[in-house]
Amino acid sequence: xxxxxxxxxxxxxxxxxxxxxxxxxxxxxxxxxxxxxxxxxxxxxxxxxxxxxxxxxxxxxxxxxxxxxxxxxxxxxxxxxxxxxxxxxxxxxxxxxxxxxxxxxxxxxxxxxxxxxxxxxxxxxxxxxxxxxxxxxxxxxxxxxxxxxxxxxxxxxxxxxxxxxxxxxxxxxxxxxxxxxxxxxxxxxxxxxxxxxxxxxxxxxxxxxxxxxxxxxxxxxxxxxxxxxxxxxxxxxxxxxxxxxxxxxxxxxxxxxxxxxxxxxxxxxxxxxxxxxxxxxxxxxxxxxxxxxxxxxxxxxxxxxxxxxxxxxxxxxxxxxxxxxxxxxxxxxxxxxxxxxxxxxxxxxxxxxxxxxxxxxxxxxxxxxx
DNA sequence: TAGGCGTGGAT
DNA sequence: TATCCAAGCCT
Numbered sequence: 001x002x003x004x005x006x007x008x009x010x011x012x013x014x015x016x017x018x019x020x021x022x023x024x025x026x027x028x029x030x031x032x033x034x035x036x037x038x039x040x041x042x043x044x045x046x047x048x049x050x051x052x053x054x055x056x057x058x059x060x061x062x063x064x065x066x067x068x069x070x071x072x073x074x075x076x077x078x079x080x081x082x083x084x085x086x087x088x089x090x091x092x093x094x095x096x097x098x099x100x101x102x103x104x105x106x107x108x109x110x111x112x113x114x115x116x117x118x119x120x121x122x123x124x125x126x127x128x129x130x131x132x133x134x135x136x137x138x139x140x141x142x143x144x145x146x147x148x149x150x151x152x153x154x155x156x157x158x159x160x161x162x163x164x165x166x167x168x169x170x171x172x173x174x175x176x177x178x179x180x181x182x183x184x185x186x187x188x189x190x191x192x193x194x195x196x197x198x199x200x201x202x203x204x205x206x207x208x209x210x211x212x213x214x215x216x217x218x219x220x221x222x223x224x225x226x227x228x229x230x231x232x233x234x235x236x237x238x239x240x241x242x243x244x245x246x247x248x249x250x251x252x253x254x255x256x257x258x259x260x261x262x263x264x265x266x267x268x269x270x271x272x273x274x275x276x277x278x279x280x281x282x283x284x285x286x287x288x289x290x291x292x293x294x295x296x297x298x299x300x301x302x303x304x305x306x307x308x309x310x311x312x313x314x315x316x317x318x319x320x321x322x323x324x325x326x327x328x329x330x331x332x333x334x335x336x337x338x339x340x341x342x343x344x345x346x347x348x349x350x351x352x353x354x355x356x357x358x359x360x361x362x363x364x365x366x367x368x369x370x
Numbered sequence: 371t372a373g374g375c376g377t378g379g380a381t
Numbered sequence: 382t383a384t385c386c387a388a389g390c391c392t
Contacts (some may be wrong), residue, residue: 049388056378090376093391127390147388165372192388201383201386202381233373262375309375347377
């Protein structure tokens with residue numbers, strides 16, 4: 001007796017490409033059907049889109065393009081400017097590598113992105129997916145482009161039982177078996193568009209799918225269970241104290257985080273150690289022990305909560321106003337109120353700023369109205 | 371090789 | 382509210 005797989009047709013790339021020609025998404029970084037893609041824009045967008053939604057990346061892409069119209073402009077910019085523009089987008093090593101990559105393209109390749117996958121792979125922040133994507137989309141090279149969308153599509157097409165991430169090599173090999181020799185860039189983008197709009201993680205719209213017929217998971221009716229995934233570790237909660245120090249003129253005490261690691265190179269208010277063992281119910285004197293300077297600390301009501309990829313964070317906020325002439329402690333600096341928005345402040349610390357301002361705000365506006 | 375590394379939106 | 386997840390890379 002024949003298995004289900006033997007009765008199914010092979011996935012036809014031309015069916016997918018025909019679908020793509022009718023339904024391709026118009027995206028800020030994507031060339032029109034009759035245009036040649038700009039490698040700089042393809043690269044910039046691919047970095048921004050790593051683990052990031054199209055919606056979130058869009059405004060950042062346009063802003064970057066405005067500030068840095070080409071790779072030379074980006075390479076010539078201080079890293080600090082890049083981090084400021086990237087603030088809020090997350091995964092900040094991408095911004096640091098973006099800058100390093102721009103400089104590498106200038107130095108190693110005379111300012112022109114290489115078209116060979118192996119050369120792309122050698123650039124900072126460019127891994128197997130991104131190298132293949134740039135080669136295929138920007139240079140029409142026959143690279144096998146496998147991202148999360150493609151993994152989902154292919155795991156369903158072939159009902160791959162192996163769990164992620166171990167199944168990745170198998171999925172890439174399977175993708176290679178269905179990739180056409182022609183239009184590699186369009187095929188890559190078509191597969192990703194299919195995953196993003198039809199073959200979605202939940203409730204895939206199989207009735208609209210150009211690969212409905214050859215899909216083994218669909219034939220079995222358990223398409224939503226692919227790709228198989230191992231259970232993920234639970235997320236601990238760390239706690240810590242943030243110190244909001246203001247001068248009478250509204251300037252706030254800020255510092256820069258170490259250049260690598262979590263939020264590397266980004267701006268922060270001084271904070272103490274973040275740990276599961278910190279007790280936010282401790283008395284004020286205890287919470288003030290890690291303060292950057294001695295002051296008349298006041299604990300703000302409430303807690304700032306934030307969720308990172310691998311832990312959650314609860315921050316108590318201690319606030320103080322210090323004399324105008326107070327020097328910034330070593331490693332810290334005063335940032336004028338109007339300059340704070342432009343700082344490389346990640347979202348977690350924008351929450352701290354908002355929390356502190358919200359506490360001070362009503363009192364200020366009240367006294368101002370009197 | 372598995373864990374570090376952000377964020378905000380959808381369900 | 383809790384969980385999942387979105388065009389991954391680096392070590």
